[in-house]
Amino acid sequence: MSLRHILLGILQQPKSGYDIKKMFDQVFNNFWGAELSQIYPQLRKLTDANMLTVQEEPSDKGPNKKIYHTTPAGKEELVQWLLSGPVTNTEKLAYLAQTYFLGSLDNNQQRLEFLEDLLEHLKIWHQTLLDVQQDMRQHFPDYPHGLPDEEFYPNLTLMLGVKKVGAKVEWAQESIELLKARM
Amino acid sequence: MSLRHILLGILQQPKSGYDIKKMFDQVFNNFWGAELSQIYPQLRKLTDANMLTVQEEPSDKGPNKKIYHTTPAGKEELVQWLLSGPVTNTEKLAYLAQTYFLGSLDNNQQRLEFLEDLLEHLKIWHQTLLDVQQDMRQHFPDYPHGLPDEEFYPNLTLMLGVKKVGAKVEWAQESIELLKARM
DNA sequence: CTTGACTATGTAATTATTTACATAGTAAAC
DNA sequence: GTTTACTATGTAAATAATTACATAGTCAAG
Structure with missing residues (x-):
């Protein structure tokens, strides 16, 4: 809850x-x-x-x-x-489950399309995050440890946001390359 | 569903x-x-x-x-x-919401403890993932693009798993450093 | 003068998820 | 011989979340 x-x-x-x-x-x-x-x-x-x-x-x-x-x-x-400490719920990313089962599609073109759709989605998502961060940076151009509390902790989550989405975009790109190498 | x-x-x-x-x-x-x-x-x-x-x-x-x-x-x-294409549900990571609001704790020691708890959890989680991947690698030591379908696609999700959890562990570590610099 | 985009609040019905409970067999340690 | 850990299947009750529906005001474009 x-x-x-x-x-x-x-x-x-x-x-x-x-x-x-x-x-x-x-x-x-x-x-x-x-x-x-x-x-x-x-x-x-x-x-x-x-x-x-x-x-x-x-x-x-x-x-x-x-x-x-x-x-x-x-x-x-x-x-x-x-x-009460960090609340760590299990992640639920249906698109990764789909990726796991992608072998059930026997058409390689369809598998490639799936991953390309995913990459596009992840890029759009990334863009929103970057926009938000740029907005925040405009207001507070200091190094993060100098920010006041109300901005420091939110900024921590943005830092992870950028890393996380970056990892996903990288991964989707690499996966597409690997898949093309298999065709 | x-x-x-x-x-x-x-x-x-x-x-x-x-x-x-x-x-x-x-x-x-x-x-x-x-x-x-x-x-x-x-x-x-x-x-x-x-x-x-x-x-x-x-x-x-x-x-x-x-x-x-x-x-x-x-x-x-x-x-x-x-x-039907990638199913992209919104992520729900309560511990990041908690991090966002960490400024509501007025004791800096408590904030540090929170992040250290989180880091420990993320490391344990990472270890499980690495164990699974090492297991898989033992069975299939090839480069991933050479794996048969039943292993190639599951391996893609493991690749992201390692990246993702890596990013989180890195971030938690950096956050603790930043927090210490603020004390 | 009407349509579409956006602000604003809410209810109803359905679906999904979690938590707690309930049962029962195996097998090793103590 | 009995406790603990694990395998194995399920139900019941409570919570949470999604989807669809319902209403209503503002404002700008065509």
Whole structure:
């Protein structure tokens, strides 16, 4: 049940459900995702549990925003989650399972197409991450250890994001070469 | 609903539910996991859908095994899944979300402990992957492009596994250095 | 003046996943 | 001889997550 805690983390800085969704899509895309249909009910649960308070605000566009703030109880819940140690769930990357079974396609052209599709997807994903990091670098051009807390820890996850996606793009490229060498 | 297709993939070589579980834990640990309580009901569904057939066999230890085999319909279902293109679900790594919010702990020692715990976990995980790969290399010492299909594609996923976990271990190590520089 | 893109919040139904429980045989160590 | 570790199969209950649906306001382009 990590979503609950992630929402508390995000809401250290007050936001609406819709804002939170944008955060998942842009900043967290490398390690977490959630739909609005998950976010809204969870925000309600947390509010009922007195971990969040709501405050309505007019929006620039569209209907009123409901801005959620963390209560001290909410902050304490977040801290306890962090103190409980790293939560290490099993990764689920269906495309790697597909790659594993690619031998079940008897047409080599189809196998190549699969890997090329994958490479393209991974490159697009990489681009989003790089954009986010460049944005952050514009605001804070220092070496990372000089950043203030609110930027240092997010920056750590971006560092891994770039490494991880880099490894995947490299791998997909190499796999395509290997596959071509087999044709 | 990927588990269904992953089971069909695994059962290109007949196995029992228990054998499948070991496969997830050992070979697939880098990209998929499933509990026995997910595997058994799913095997039943696939059998009811005529995608699998069962055959009982005595076990070396414990009660009889139920060996599952794929039917032509099952094979076709698997091929269609592969032809539908890469399935790219969003990653969910709670420990990276925790890292992102680590600034909410005001004790720097606790933050360091968190990252050290994580590094230890990632190293252990890496070791499992390397063990599996060394095992595979013993059987097939060739360059990967010379491997037969049944080994070539699984080997591709291992190649990424090693890269990925390598990147994570590197990152955790670097993060600890950066954190120490901040203390 | 209407369509499309985007902001904004939510519910309902279905599916998937996890956790806990329940059973039972083998085989070696103590 | 009994505890521990492992093999082997499953069910039940609770949670979590996805997908589809439903509503409504703003604003710009055509």
